[in-house]
Amino acid sequence: MPKRGGRLRNWKPNDHFEHDDRSHSNNTRRVSFKTNTNKGKNKFRSWNDASQLLLDGDIDMGASGGQGPNRKGFRTRGGRLGSPAPRPAARKKFIAGLLPWYQVIIPYGAKHEKDVILRVLLSYLSPDVFIPHYYKINGNAAVFYVDDVKIAEKLFYADRKIVMSDGFKLVVIVRNSVPNVVIDDSMKEKMKLAMAKRYNAATKALDLTKFHADPDLCDIFCALFRPMIMLAAIDIIAENIPDLEALNLNDNKLHGIEHLKIMCPKLKNLKILYLGDNRIPFLGSMDPLKPLPLVELYLKGNPMVKRFSDHDIYVSDVRKKFPKLVRLDGVDLPPAIGFDVSDEVSLPPNKQWFLIDQGGQTLVRDFLTQYFAIYDSDSRQPLLEAYDETAMLSMASTYLTGDMRNAPENKLNAYISKSRNIMRITERESRRRYLKIGKLQVVSFLSDLPKTKHDLLGFAVDLPVFTPGMIVLTMNGVFRETNVNGNPTRAFHRTFVIVPNSNGGFSITNDMLFVTNTTREQESKAFSSGTPDQPIVPQPAQVVQAPVVPTPQPALHDDNQRMMLNMLGQQTGMNEHWSINCLQETGWDYQRALFIFNQLQSEGKIPAEAFVK
Structure with missing residues (x-):
């Protein structure tokens, strides 16, 4: 038995106290006034010093008065008795830990039955209640865990405030600690049996709410906030109920959920997910789950929800991550505005051209053939007849992202210097200067650009507007510069707005041109002999001629x-x-x-x- 002035060795999980000097016995302790012969070499330490009870690697919670590891023992000045007592140590405060679990140690708790210990603690904390997880006797101490920080704090301040039936005050030590766990076949089997009773086969729903508190798991630590335990649970689900459609993970102390991304390939049918009353800090933490086709999601009770002062913004941001949601936090959402289609619908095949009116096909062929025959010729002056007197033209040019600009053949100097990129040119006068107005300015500008040869068979053409009063024609394609070393290939996009003129014909009133470098795919397919779809300009078009002599006409039918x-x-x-x-x-x-x-x-x-x- 240690002497009163001696030190108490560190307490290990399997150690026990050989003698409890607090217990009553027939032999009363003798009071001695003998002078201390240790000359102050040994410090007085309480049997209840919490620093002696902390296990290696655990977090000191900042014990209440007398429990801190830095508590100095009482010693009189010069090691003599009778000197004035030192000032009492300041009472330390409870400090919440990073983990949601706390270990509670009751030294000498083995003297009392489990029900006695828990009854006095519950009576002290009333009306609050708690669940003691994994209660066991370790040596002469009673040890259990709680998963609520508020309960842990109240137990922390209950130290030495509860008087037991033997007259001694109950020592309560609280520290931030998580039970050790080894995931083996035995544990997985217990988890599987616990899940089986929580599964509803009719709705294909599994309820894992507060899974660690399941009565069937009272003897093992099975908290799903531990990634290794959560991954084991997902493996069990994927193996036994791969068609699971609804999963409830409410109140499991979940914080980081990056590892939950494994659910996306393993639980492809999961449409309903409950993650309420957890500790998920940010909405961005949900990104790993975006591939899931969720239609219902529950996030209420997480810190991330409180970060939104505007509920509409919260709903909008959640829907951006899960666009198929129809129910959030138990509330039906209004129909989403979008163009989503069901997975069973196949998209139409890709086409090289689109005409809003097939009647414009002949006109488009004629226009493209005639216009680019002149544009690719030695002189572009005949284009004066194609433009209206007040026609306008603007050209923009930029490099592709990640393009190797240092390669000589990729430089766009002839276009960049004349580019009217309004994202970069913000001054009004400069914008006006780069805009060409009137057919003389337009054709003069086009004549100064490099000589070209367009790949007519590779054009992708759209005719979105075709009316008697206006035609809008857009096209993408490639061309080759014929008067530049290396004959570099360029990609372009062009939009023409065409209107009737006073002579009964048509004129271009607006021309927008964009030039950039070709991609590798465009360059490999440029000037190929054929295309997968019927080209819009396969050959010079035939103009529909009106008959010279009218013939008898049939009667009209409607x-x-x-x-x-x-x-x-x-x-x-x-x-x-x-x-x-x-x-x-x-x-x-x-x-x-x-x-x-x-x-x-x-x-x-x-x-x-x-x-x-």
Whole structure:
């Protein structure tokens, strides 16, 4: 038995106290006034000094008065008795740990039954209650764990405030600590049995709420906030219920959930996930779960939710990560605005061109053939006839991201110096200067650009607007510079806005050009002999000619044809025979018929007798 002035050796988990000098016995302790012969060499230490009870590697919670490891023992001045007592040590405060679990040690707790210890603690903490996890006797001490920081704090301050039936005050030591665990086959089998009773086969739902508190797991530490335990649980789920659709992980002290990304490939059918009342700090922590096709999510009770002062912003940000959500935190969400399609719907095949009206196909072919034949020639001056008097043109150019600009063939100096990139040119006068207005400025500007040869067969063309009053034509493609060393290949995007002119024809009123370097794929396919889809300009188009001599026309079949015939006659001035002829040639497509009439009229190909009524 240690002497009163001696030191208590460090307490190990399997150690026990040989003698409890606090217990009553028939032999009363003798009081001695003998002078201390140790001359102050030994410090007085309480049997209840918490520093003697801390295990290696555990976190000191800042014990209450007398429990700290730096507590100095009482010693009189010069080692003599009778000197004034030192000032009492300041009472230390409870410091919450980083982990959500706390170990509670009751020295000499083995003297009392488990129910007695827990009853006096619950009585002291009333009305609060707690669940003692993994209660056991270790030597002469009772040890258990709690998973609530508020309960841990109250137990911390309960030290020496509870008087037991033997008259001694109960010592309570609280420290931030997590039970040790070894995941073996025996533990996995117990986890599997606990999950089996929590699984609802009818709804394919598994409820793992507060899994560590399951009565069937009372003898093992099975907290899902430990990544190794969570991963073991996911493996069990994937092996036994791979078609799981709903999983409840509420109240499991989850913090970092990066490791939960393993659920995405293993639980592909998971649509409902509950993560409420955990410790997830930020919404960004949910990114590993984005591949899951979730339709319902519960996050209430996590610190991340409190970070949003505006609930609408919170809902919006969650929906950005999980666009298929229809229910969040137990509340139905309004229908999302989007263009999402079901997984079973196959997208239409990729096409090289799109025409809002097939009647414009002939016009598009003619325009592209004629325009780029002149553009790729030695002189671009004939393009003056293609532009309106007040036409405008702007050109922008930039390099591709990650492009090797130092390569001579990739330099875009001829375009960058004239680029009207409004993201970089912010001064109003400069923007105006780079905008070419009037057909003389437009054609002069185009004439100064490098000579080219366009790959007409590789054009991707869209015709989004086709009306008698306006045509919008956009295209992507590649061209080769013919007067530059190495004949570099460039990629371009161009938009033309075309309107009728006073001569019965059409003119370009707006031209927007963008030039950059080609990608490797574009360069490898440039000027190839064929394309997978029918090209918009496979060959020079044939102009639809109006017949020279009118032929007998069949009777009209419905009121709609009669109405189109009257409208075309009023707008063109042609007689009924020629109007019917024009409509029949275009398959009774009024817009196409009017368009072709204007084109042929501008070329002088409609005879005078077509206007004789």
